[in-house]
Amino acid sequence: MPNFIMSYLNSKDAITPGAAGSQFWALVYVFIIFAGVSVAVMAMNWLERKALAHFQIRLGPMRVGPHGLLQPIADAIKLMLKEDIIPAEADQFVFWVAPLIGLLAAFTVYTVIPFGPSQAVSDMNIGILFMLGVSSLGVLGIVVAGWASNSHYPLIGALRSSAQMVSYEVAMGLAVVSAILMTSLNATGTGTLSMIGIVQAQQQQGVWFIFKFFPLGLIAFGIFAIAMIAETNRAPFDMAEAESELTAGYHTEYSGLRWSLFMLAEYAAMIAVSSIAVALWLGGWMRPFPNLLHGPAWDFIFSLFPGLTFFGLAAIAVVGVVRMPAHSFFRIQRIGLAAFAAVLGFIALLLLVIAVAGRSADTSVAARFREGIDYVYWFVFKVAIFMYLFIWYRATWPRYRFDQLMKIGWKVMLPISLVVLIMTAIVGVLVS
């Protein structure tokens, strides 16, 4: 068994477990990604409530743990203990299975997300098609949930959401195609659909596709960035769950664990579409300015970022400890937050040690770890920016009316994305 485990760690050329045919490591990756996404969803839940509160000059959750840090855990326990009500008139089986459809679709796409050149479960030849196809299955969960509830608001929410997702998928697909076209600008003239291949094409061409053919890549990215908000049913396009019109839309009748599965699926889908945007336009796992600021010195400076980020988080936690009121009531909270700061500081120290140890030698285990950490860090960092933007949009923009939403989708975004696609093809032919 140790040989089995070491075989993948020692292999000289880095490939994904899927390409190596190693089921053991594929399973390990799947577990790591599942755990990571679940933790990210909890963190995102806390951050969203806090950030929204601060946008509106409120405090947000403050009671459970220091600054409400344990609120997601408390929420999860509450949701699990809550009575699971199935309405009498509902279609029992379909009502039961609907949240699982959305969850499965949202988590299946993570098999091809490229966290690094070898940090993905598998590198499919059809990567981007697979991601778009499977994430479009998620809407089936919403539609079926709305129908199975056998109630008016959920049904209208489901109809809205399916119409909206079908409409925006068109513009989204065309924007993606224009990015895929850019991957074919190499010596052989053959593009690729593989997620890792798309990032490597940006690496070879020395430019992120958002800056390629200057306004064209940016416009395609903009269209994708708008369409992905509609795809994930987030504000300002959250017509499917508009609480002022439809109570809670498709999940009005859901409660307890099943409702939380919908939330988990929604946030997992948000992370997944952000990853598509990052991989296609923002250079995936590449650090900023790899072609301007290159060389071992810059590599070393940028490899300090993961450790420094955790130091920053630890420093924020320490400030929280210092500013906590000196009352015996806050003693346990103070100890907890101090322990949290210590854990963050320890992780930061570990990351810095790895960065320093792996700075020169290219073959040592430390160097491989440093590389892997760099790749995953920059990918996650870019995705995290998108996640914050999702919150920011929600706090800033009022909800669209449904006919306005459709009008923008079909009459503005679709023509623009078609023009961008044709222009990209023309410029690409002229350049090559």
Next chain:
Amino acid sequence: MNPALNSGLNSAVNAGMAPVATPCFFYVLAGLAVVSGLLVITRRNAVHSALALIVTLLAVTGLYLMLYAPFVAAVQIFVYAGGIMLLFLFVIMLVNIERSSKDRQFNRMWPVGLAAACALLALFVTAFVKGKALFPDRMISLPESSNTQQIAGMLYGEAGRMGEYTFAFEIASLLLLVAILGAVIMTKKKI
């Protein structure tokens, strides 16, 4: 067999891409497809039928993947399971299921359906029995990594060679465009 393909296949096998537990996966997927296919025609509730049809389509997608046809599999998910079935559900949900499921089900087309099913069964049995004579004795299994490129080469031509199916492909897409325009013109009174 083309030497480039052959070397690609060998390298794929060398890299450990040989299929895993093939018979087991095949029987599970095939069984799933058959059972859910039966559910499609036996359920009285149209939404249940549609859901069973989605399961059938996804099981067939798995079979495509086992045949080293990932592009076809992706298009199957994208177009059928994701797009068309969503529209099916969209329409079915607007029908009053309560009333239609209590209506007497009638169908005068069952003799035709039975004949078609028997013909298809006969075809399958023939293919199964005389398969060795009817089909080439070994399948060209393309390496997974070049499947999409092969399809593109067939459709659009590659390396200075005209594609074999370019005309048919373009005509088919024109036909779809005409159908879309026709649908728009028939439903919209004023454009």
